[in-house]
Amino acid sequence: MSEHLVTTPPEAFVEPAYGRRSLADVMPAVAAALGSPLDRTPTGLTLPDAPSYVVFLVDGLGARLLERYAHAAPYLSSLLAGSEPGTAGVPSTTATSLTSFGTGLGPGAHGLVGFTARVPGTGELLNHLWWDQNVDPLEWQPHPTSFATMSSAGIDVTVVNKREFRDSGLTMASARGASFVGADKVGERIAAAVSSSSARPSMTYLYDSDLDWTGHRWGVSSSQWLQQLAMVDAEAEQLRETLPPHVRLVVVADHGMVDSPTASRTDVDTETHLLDGVALLGGEARFRHLYCRSGAVDDVLTTWRESLAGNADVLTRSGAIARGWFGPVDARVLPRLGDVVVACRGDHGVFASEKFDYETTLVGLHGSLTADEMLIPVLVD
Structure with missing residues (x-):
């Protein structure tokens, strides 16, 4: 036996490509292409x-997942040749990504810095997907969206999404300024896109959340997820075939996903020492925001680094900002970020089984900076 233990180093994180090829760069590129x-x-x-x-955004369709399961998506995978993946922002989660997509800004500017984040001056979390009626989305995210700017420039801008999302806080924060068409079924979505794209110049944004939901529920290695991927592929191909030739189709995603088995989970409600000095636990299982009690940041940082050694990168807020994870950070957004942030590696997750019991039922997760989560397809046809 060798005298030295051979270990495999953890896969390097994928840093967000803000200003180069991130999800926040898609709408500015479309606007430029439209003149x-x-x-x-x-x-x-x-x-x-x-x-x-x-622009067809498929929630949860990571670039690596599409490459790995290309056989289930022959149309989309055929567009991979000659294409270069882009990146999500940090954290690689839906609310953050959709707002970067809609505003052309990084999370540190638009302020939706995770699945959940602290409302400054309170001990409360704002869930950016489900929102809170006490928080005005126009105040929380005051920057004009790219949709509004394009519309004011004379471009016909349409959002095609499920009817239930029409007046949601996330829609108001990320997609205001566009005409909204409610469409729950594939046929409705395609018909709406054909209709809206007849205008010149025009930009139509379609959103499909079903692949992400399936991955959360069953995992990305499941037969259910592969079947849903095949359905998304058929939808994209039918969309391309139905659109007039002058219309360009771009397919992107907001993030990828990894499966997190039970053995790879840390539960802070079991390992309660992890909550020492923590006033509020935010974020989600793959990317946690830790809001610390006064004077406790150093102790929290040390405890979490020791407990999650090899399973997560644990940084102070300033350390994560210095890494460029959130892009430039506005002063109003700063207190929404954790005093300490925890980005999981491999397939690890940090759970709170009592407070966030729903998360424990999920198989597929996202939020961190692994390639499976961060790399997104940017496919043009």
Whole structure:
């Protein structure tokens, strides 16, 4: 036997490519391709000129997952050749990503910094998916969306999404300024896209959440997820075949996903020492925000680093900002970030089985900076 233990180093995190090829760069690139560049620094993402664009965002379709299961998605995987993946922002979670997509801003600017985040000055969390009627989404996220800016420039902008999302806080924060078409079924979505894309210039945004839900419930290695991927692929192909030739189709995602088995889970309600000095636990299982009691940051940082050694990167707020995880951070957003942030590696997750019991029922998770979560397809047809 060798005298030295051979270990496999953890896979390097994928840092967000803000300003180059992140999800926040997609709408500015579309606007430029439509002939109406947004008033901001050009990004590294360039799309072909066209009079109309349809952007189809598939929740949970990571680039690595599409490559791994290409056999289940022959149309989408055929577009991988010659394409380069982009990245989600940090954390790699739906509310954060959809707002970056809709505003063209990083999380540190738009302020939706996770699945849940502290409402400054309170001991309460805001769930960015389900929202809270006491928090005004226009105050929480005051920046104009790319949709509104494009619309004011004369581009016909339409959002096609499930009817239940029409007036949600997340929609108001991320997609205000566009015409909203409620469409719950695939046929409705495709018909709406064909209709709206007949205008020139126009940009139509379609959103499909079913693949993400299936991954959370069954996992991305499940037969259920593969069947749903095949359905998404058929939807995308039918969309392309139905759209007029002058319309460009772009398929992107908000994040990927990893499966987290029971053996790879830390429960803070069992390992209660992890809550010492923690006033509020936010974020989600793959990316936690720890809001600390006064003077407790150093102790919390040490405890979590020792307990999760090899399973997570544990950084102070300033350390994560210095890494560029959130992009430039506005002063009003700063207290929404944890005093300590925990980004899980591998398939690990940090749970709170009593307070956030629903999360314990999920198989597929996202939020951290692994390649499976961060890399997203940017497919153009």
